[in-house]
Amino acid sequence: MTGRLRNWAGNIEFGAARVHRPETVEQVRRIVAGAERVRVLGTGHSFNPIADTPGDLISVAGLPADIRIDAERGTVSVAGGVRYGELAERLDAAGYALHNLGSLPHISIAGAVATGTHGSGVGLGNLATAVAAIELVTADGELVSLRRGDADFPGSVVALGALGVVVRVTLDVVPAYRVSQHVFEHLPRAQLDAHWEEIAAAGYSVSLFTGWAGDTVDQVWVKRRDGDASAPAELFGAKPAGGPRHPIAAMSPVHCTEQGGAPGPWHTRLPHFKLEFTPSSGEELQTEYFVARADAVAAFAAVDRVRHLVAPALQISEIRTVAADELWLSPHYGCDSVALHFTWVPNNDLVLRAVEALEEQLAPLGARPHWGKVFRHAPRYPRSADFAALAARLDPRGAFRNAFVQRHVLAE
Numbered sequence: 001m002t003g004r005l006r007n008w009a010g011n012i013e014f015g016a017a018r019v020h021r022p023e024t025v026e027q028v029r030r031i032v033a034g035a036e037r038v039r040v041l042g043t044g045h046s047f048n049p050i051a052d053t054p055g056d057l058i059s060v061a062g063l064p065a066d067i068r069i070d071a072e073r074g075t076v077s078v079a080g081g082v083r084y085g086e087l088a089e090r091l092d093a094a095g096y097a098l099h100n101l102g103s104l105p106h107i108s109i110a111g112a113v114a115t116g117t118h119g120s121g122v123g124l125g126n127l128a129t130a131v132a133a134i135e136l137v138t139a140d141g142e143l144v145s146l147r148r149g150d151a152d153f154p155g156s157v158v159a160l161g162a163l164g165v166v167v168r169v170t171l172d173v174v175p176a177y178r179v180s181q182h183v184f185e186h187l188p189r190a191q192l193d194a195h196w197e198e199i200a201a202a203g204y205s206v207s208l209f210t211g212w213a214g215d216t217v218d219q220v221w222v223k224r225r226d227g228d229a230s231a232p233a234e235l236f237g238a239k240p241a242g243g244p245r246h247p248i249a250a251m252s253p254v255h256c257t258e259q260g261g262a263p264g265p266w267h268t269r270l271p272h273f274k275l276e277f278t279p280s281s282g283e284e285l286q287t288e289y290f291v292a293r294a295d296a297v298a299a300f301a302a303v304d305r306v307r308h309l310v311a312p313a314l315q316i317s318e319i320r321t322v323a324a325d326e327l328w329l330s331p332h333y334g335c336d337s338v339a340l341h342f343t344w345v346p347n348n349d350l351v352l353r354a355v356e357a358l359e360e361q362l363a364p365l366g367a368r369p370h371w372g373k374v375f376r377h378a379p380r381y382p383r384s385a386d387f388a389a390l391a392a393r394l395d396p397r398g399a400f401r402n403a404f405v406q407r408h409v410l411a412e
């Protein structure tokens with residue numbers, strides 16, 4: 001393969017001189033030790049050059065999945081390149097579950113964890129918070145194990161691929177549970193502002209979809225666990241949808257996970273899209289910002305102020321919540337967060353104009369961008385300096401550094 005490899009969205013052409021797909025950890029170790037500059041590629045679902053390198057790019061998708069459940073410890077250990085959808089099916093069949101999932105099951109576990117990928121839920125941390133241990137191949141080709149409780153662990157989970165190749169991940173599991181999904185439509189915007197906390201907490205996992213136009217929010221997707229209170233007949237003025245819905249009202253809901261309140265296994269309801277549906281590529285870009293959940297209404301007003309610049313680039317926005325964690329480079333470090341997501345049309349000029357306007361408006365709220373999506377500026381994190389010191393220790397020759405990490409994390 002050559003440097004013509006592209007990401008899922010097609011907006012990034014990787015500049016790697018060589019692309020490798022090793023089938024054993026031994027091979028990973030040899031490639032890393034022999035490479036001057038090296039990065040890892042997961043499933044390529046990020047929208048920026050975070051995974052790129054001018055040197056050697058390693059995909060770990062060829063390593064055997066080797067899924068091992070440890071019932072006593074309540075964990076599963078799995079190769080880093082495995083996709084959430086595959087792991088979820090294996091876990092559910094064995095009577096286990098993860099605490100949450102992102103909107104798409106096609107994303108690799110190590111890649112999602114490396115960027116702090118999240119689902120929604122006021123009580124639910126991002127997907128990296130389920131990580132109990134990792135094994136990574138560091139720049140000298142050594143295999144290093146880190147587990148929760150180790151001093152370096154909180155800096156090594158959301159690590160943007162800057163510390164080494166994660167070949168194995170151990171995740172916390174819980175007993176399998178069932179989830180039902182209801183979609184409500186046309187939530188009055190005034191009700192959202194007045195009752196934001198109650199709406200965000202209306203289910204185990206709640207997502208709102210809006211085009212920031214008019215005086216209603218298009219849809220509220222409420223995912224409830226078995227045992228939760230039954231769904232209300234109406235949600236602060238929003239009415240139950242008359243049938244299945246796609247987040248973009250004009251699109252067919254055929255690939256969306258089942259709605260209408262029928263309970264089903266956790267992994268068939270928590271993502272918005274079905275695993276067996278391979279999403280088309282190149283038709284969208286994405287951006288997402290996180291601010292404190294307590295500042296959500298101020299953040300909505302900030303978006304309103306630049307609606308005229310956002311609208312030309314926007315397909316749909318999703319509003320979610322993520323619980324605080326202690327992972328140094330997690331966008332949710334120390335902060336119960338609201339996530340403001342923007343699915344854009346694939347037009348760089350329009351998107352950059354909207355992104356610049358949003359960043360100017362959201363900066364006073366201390367907004368942090370999603371590491372895997374389109375953004376211009378990331379603020380320094382409280383533990384950025386500790387992360388830089390950890391990177392210098394685990395990777396003294398800077399093999400895993402790239403322009404993205406240098407600019408957004410390591411630069412003074």
Ligand SMILES: Cc1cc2nc3c(=O)[nH]c(=O)nc-3n(C[C@H](O)[C@H](O)[C@H](O)COP(=O)(O)OP(=O)(O)OC[C@H]3O[C@@H](n4cnc5c(N)ncnc54)[C@H](O)[C@@H]3O)c2cc1C
Pocket residue numbers: 008039040041042043044045046047050051060080081102103104107108109110111112113114115116117118119160161162164165166167279370372373
């Ligand atoms: C359609 C779509 C839906 C999405 N939905 C969500 C969502 O619901 N929630 C959300 O938060 N995000 C979402 N995202 C963003 C996505 O989850 C992140 O970009 C995630 O990082 C992608 O994982 P990946 O495996 O494709 O990683 P890549 O994009 O391939 O890589 C991302 C980073 O992870 C590193 N990495 C990958 N594998 C390894 C490894 N084995 N060892 C060390 N580092 C590694 C790379 O070096 C890079 O720095 C979505 C993206 C798309 C395209």
